[in-house]
Amino acid sequence: MQDRTKEGLWAWRQPENHNHMIALQERAGDASPHHNHVELGYFGGSAFRITAPSGLTLLIDPWRNPPWGKLNWYLYDFPHISVDVALSTHAHFDHDGVHQVSAHTILDRLIGSYTFADVRVTGIADKHVSDSTHNAYDWAEMTRRLTAVKTTPPDNWRSFDNCLLIIQVAGLRILHWGDNRPDPPDHIWKQLGAIDVLLLPVDGSQHVLSYAQADAVAAKLNARIIVPHHYGIWDVTTIGSTLLPPDEWVNGRAGSIWTESGSFRLDPTFVKQQQNRVVCFGGHVAFDKAGIQNK
Template identity: 25%
Template sequence: MEIKWHGHSCFEIGEGTKIVIDPHDGRSLGIKAPVVKADVVLITHHHFDHDAVRVVKGNFKVIDSPGEYEMGDVHIKGIPAYHDEQYGKKRGQITMYKIENEGIKLLHVGDLGHVLTSEQLDEIGKIDILFTPVGGVYTVDAKKAYENVKLLKPKVVIPMHYKVSGMTLGIQPLDPFISYFPEDKVEHVGNSINFTKEDLPRETQVWVFIR
């Protein structure tokens, strides 16, 4: 499997069926726009920095709501959650996506704004890789993101939706989240990584992508 980061919450996943999650247009955030082609585009919610489908190339299907979907060799499960701690009263509902491909289970939680409930944890089940926002303000902050890590117990955590150089969005940087982990559990993997299920660590690691 290959995972490539396109900035903010946008990731490209897979080598057969190409999945792109939460594309942005770059310009609205002060960062580079994604250059990406997809078979499937997953939208966690319709805010400007997560649903710029127009930047994605290819003949793709858009999924933007809860449910179960079979796309080629990939199983996708959309699970409802909220953009805030008030059950969506401030910022609305989002859809988290659990993706199963090549024996690997990934969970992208979009702009999750709260600690996961027991019902959501039951619906998610076991996962190998967690994509979580850590920048606070509009999502969970570093502390609440770490609480979700402890609940989900993934093998790999991929932080996203945090302040980077040039970004105009007023959110927090990565460092507060990284501080919860020992140095030997943090890996800088570059812009993309190729791996198999057997390559995944036994104990939770943080994979930091660079763009």
């Protein structure tokens, strides 16, 4: 039997250090940078890097392949990158690969608040989707039948919890939905408040949310910008993931923007002028896919 006391993070192997965070500490209270835009980078799956005006970087939901070694979802390992803060919304393999990146601070399933430099992160505890009857494979029902995992709240296992993450930066409130259920109770909606940028799971297989559920969440939050994630990319995700591109849903919403790269600048002035405008990365990611595949 595997000795779990010997498992752990791999930070002791990382050659990077805290120097960038120390510099940000020293600049606390200094004048703001020359710009106030936020850079949003997409890494496939549900993984986003947010770069604040101060230069602080946050990576949410880095992915990995299933630990049981069968039916891989990704064609290769998550790219080796360094960030200041790594975060995860919930304990599923396609969201919890925080050990694979070099990060000064790890906020795994944050509940409560974290503040540093010009960023404040708030984690709100709720529940993962447990009804997938809208998906062709009904993976939640298969999980219940084939494993001991309890998926239905309130007595679900931890992997069917989810933490909604709100990132406040440059006057914007960015919400990463993770794989949250579409119908949280009223007190959760009140805690979420006004959202400027909504990172919402939408894919052609309707794996997490159905199209109707995604529309309902978008309408309820009335976000200015909506960014799909958790979808299939032909040269990042495998067929075995069952995920499909989000094109049908994206193209069905008026004025949708398809980015030209894996990075998109969120200018607060532009964002505040939008209303339920979709920005989609499509197959673009913020790393060199060919470079990883050739390693």
